[in-house]
Amino acid sequence: MATETKEIIAELANATVNITDEQLDEFIQKINRAKRIFVYGTGRSGLMLKTFAMRLMQMGYISYVVGETITPSIECGDLLIVASASGETDSVCRAAKKAKSQQIDIVTITATPKSTLFSIQEPLIFIKSSTKFNTSSVTVQPLGSLFEQVLLIVFDAIILKISRAKENMNNDMAKRHASIE
Numbered sequence: 001m002a003t004e005t006k007e008i009i010a011e012l013a014n015a016t017v018n019i020t021d022e023q024l025d026e027f028i029q030k031i032n033r034a035k036r037i038f039v040y041g042t043g044r045s046g047l048m049l050k051t052f053a054m055r056l057m058q059m060g061y062i063s064y065v066v067g068e069t070i071t072p073s074i075e076c077g078d079l080l081i082v083a084s085a086s087g088e089t090d091s092v093c094r095a096a097k098k099a100k101s102q103q104i105d106i107v108t109i110t111a112t113p114k115s116t117l118f119s120i121q122e123p124l125i126f127i128k129s130s131t132k133f134n135t136s137s138v139t140v141q142p143l144g145s146l147f148e149q150v151l152l153i154v155f156d157a158i159i160l161k162i163s164r165a166k167e168n169m170n171n172d173m174a175k176r177h178a179s180i181e
Contacts, residue, residue, distance in 0.1 A: 034079035040066035052155040085144035087115025
């Protein structure tokens with residue numbers, strides 16, 4: 001295995017060690033209580049959130065990506081999931097603040113305590129990593145790469161936990177997978 005691959009895998013193991021089953025279970029409870037699920041992030045974090053919204057849709061949840069042309073307005077009973085490594089991405093912070101003012105349930109994920117996003121909504125999941133604004137001794141990777149990789153792992157772990165609780169979920173998901181590609 002390549003040296004860089006080994007380094008990244010070791011970093012992922014270290015970065016996920018403090019993410020608990022209780023946190024994932026609370027996240028799943030919020031998803032299951034929500035009428036609809038909205039996700040929002042920018043850059044690579046936003047891409048990870050889009051992958052999560054896709055899997056949620058394939059599982060039968062109603063999910064949307066904020067900013068897409070077919071996304072409806074968020075309402076009471078919905079869930080907003082946002083992620084920003086820096087916790088300072090202006091549009092993400094504005095979305096969380098607006099949702100909070102509308103009494104929408106919010107899940108935030110960040111790598112930065114004492115950030116604007118952290119002050120709006122304490123994160124359910126805190127990921128130790130660097131950001132586009134700072135470096136960290138926990139990673140050799142550039143910018144927020146470790147944060148984004150952990151996002152994908154957390155989201156896939158949630159999907160796995162949900163799928164294990166429902167019989168034939170893989171078959172049901174396959175039926176909802178895109179058929180025109």
